[in-house]
Amino acid sequence: MMSTTKGLEGVIATESSISSIVDDQLTYVGYRIDDLAENSSFEEVVFLLLNKRLPKQDELKQFENELTSNMEIPDALIEHFKSYDLSSVHPMAALRTAVSLLGLYDSEADVMEPNANFQKAIRLQAKISTIVTAFARIRDGKDPVSPKKDLSYAANFLYMLNGEEPKDLEVEAINKALILHADHELNASTFTARVCVATLSDVYSGITAAIGALKGPLHGGANERVMKMLTEIDEVDNAIPYIKEKMANKEKIMGMGHRVYRTGDPRAKHLKKMSKELTELTGQAKWYEMSVKIEEYIKEEKGLPANVDFYSASVYHSLGIKHDLFTPIFAISRFSGWLAHILEQYDNNRLIRPRAEYVGPKIQSYTPIEKR
Ligand SMILES: CC(=O)SCCNC(=O)CCNC(=O)[C@H](O)C(C)(C)COP(=O)(O)OP(=O)(O)OC[C@H]1O[C@@H](n2cnc3c(N)ncnc32)[C@H](O)[C@@H]1OP(=O)(O)O
Numbered sequence: 554m555m556s557t558t559k560g561l562e563g564v565i566a567t568e569s570s571i572s573s574i575v576d577d578q579l580t581y582v583g584y585r586i587d588d589l590a591e592n593s594s595f596e597e598v599v600f601l602l603l604n605k606r607l608p609k610q611d612e613l614k615q616f617e618n619e620l621t622s623n624m625e626i627p628d629a630l631i632e633h634f635k636s637y638d639l640s641s642v643h644p645m646a647a648l649r650t651a652v653s654l655l656g657l658y659d660s661e662a663d664v665m666e667p668n669a670n671f672q673k674a675i676r677l678q679a680k681i682s683t684i685v686t687a688f689a690r691i692r693d694g695k696d697p698v699s700p701k702k703d704l705s706y707a708a709n710f711l712y713m714l715n716g717e718e719p720k721d722l723e724v725e726a727i728n729k730a731l732i733l734h735a736d737h738e739l740n741a742s743t744f745t746a747r748v749c750v751a752t753l754s755d756v757y758s759g760i761t762a763a764i765g766a767l768k769g770p771l772h773g774g775a776n777e778r779v780m781k782m783l784t785e786i787d788e789v790d791n792a793i794p795y796i797k798e799k800m801a802n803k804e805k806i807m808g809m810g811h812r813v814y815r816t817g818d819p820r821a822k823h824l825k826k827m828s829k830e831l832t833e834l835t836g837q838a839k840w841y842e843m844s845v846k847i848e849e850y851i852k853e854e855k856g857l858p859a860n861v862d863f864y865s866a867s868v869y870h871s872l873g874i875k876h877d878l879f880t881p882i883f884a885i886s887r888f889s890g891w892l893a894h895i896l897e898q899y900d901n902n903r904l905i906r907p908r909a910e911y912v913g914p915k916i917q918s919y920t921p922i923e924k925r
């Protein structure tokens with residue numbers, strides 16, 4: 554039998570022209586993540602990932618209009634959220650169910666023609682932030698807020714979440730975070746989406762499966778746990794003793810380490826800078842300071858870098874966002890990557906079906922149940 558690679562480490566499972574990680578540098582369709590984070594809008598990055606080229610000015614305008622005009626969600630979704638006791642429902646679980654439900658309201662859900670799938674991608678990207686914010690408000694006993702046509706994607710997210718128009722710096726932070734999380738080669742949730750649709754299942758199924766994979770603490774779920782850890786530490790001086798104890802118990806430090814990056818995650822520095830700026834501005838510099846101490850200690854002790862989830866936690870916290878919404882924000886952004894990969898998979902599809910090395914008992918003789 555063939556040899557196994559635990560966790561498929563280093564295995565090249567597909568070709569893709571969406572994003573690439575080479576020598577710890579991340580690019581989307583060949584554009585450096587640093588350039589995109591500094592100069593672009595999330596809408597432009599979504600266009601880039603879906604079309605594999607940057608838009609011209611009029612194309613971007615049209616794309617932005619398409620997104621905003623598709624942001625409304627069916628009333629049935631709102632009623633669905635209202636019909637449950639949401640007090641102990643994790644937003645990622647709600648999101649997973651909501652996207653699946655959304656598929657029932659799309660008459661083209663099972664139309665596999667490329668243009669129909671592209672239009673579904675736009676509709677899903679448009680609606681995801683409305684779904685997350687509607688959930689967040691309904692569980693707090695508030696009415697959902699409808700999107701505004703003249704706001705950007707990032708601004709609309711904050712507007713629909715808080716019910717008031719955000720400040721420029723807040724919009725800039727969310728726009729940048731959305732760009733930085735948009736795609737990441739064959740990460741676990743993107744792979745999940747591709748495996749699902751490679752059976753020629755529909756876009757909604759692929760995205761629902763991917764949400765389930767992103768939810769886990771070893772992947773997108775880490776950002777919420779980073780903030781849990783920082784909250785438990787609470788004071789800068791407690792950071793190192795806390796981390797030492799966790800490591801002595803062989804516990805993983807959330808937001809640290811990465812399967813692919815060795816020297817560092819190129820997205821983390823942007824989030825680190827934002828974390829410094831926002832925590833200082835809101836008089837909560839301790840979150841940034843204890844994060845830096847943890848990052849330096851883990852790098853020194855284990856040689857592990859901070860990943861994208863690490864500083865995003867203190868960024869979102871500084872924006873006043875509830876901690877269990879951190880992973881849904883990741884999902885809002887990663888929808889663009891998942892959708893681009895789903896379209897690419899359909900474009901050149903073959904069923905994804907690896908093998909397992911069987912390590913169970915050899916052939917055994919069957920004993921009838923009454924004789925066991
Ligand atoms: C957007 C994202 O998904 S980024 C990743 C988000 N996830 C996290 O932040 C969770 C914490 N990090 C981790 O669990 C891991 O680093 C992962 C899941 C990201 C990568 O995992 P893998 O490549 O499979 O590495 P693996 O878990 O095998 O770890 C290799 C070694 O580093 C150690 N290690 C890896 N990450 C950490 C960590 N965060 N804290 C402490 N030790 C760690 C492991 O204990 C192991 O040590 P050992 O060889 O002495 O047993």
Ligand SMILES: O=C([O-])CC(=O)C(=O)O
Nearest residue numbers: 736737739740741812861
């Ligand atoms: O690529 C990975 O394994 C995880 C990651 O950083 C991401 O999905 O952004």
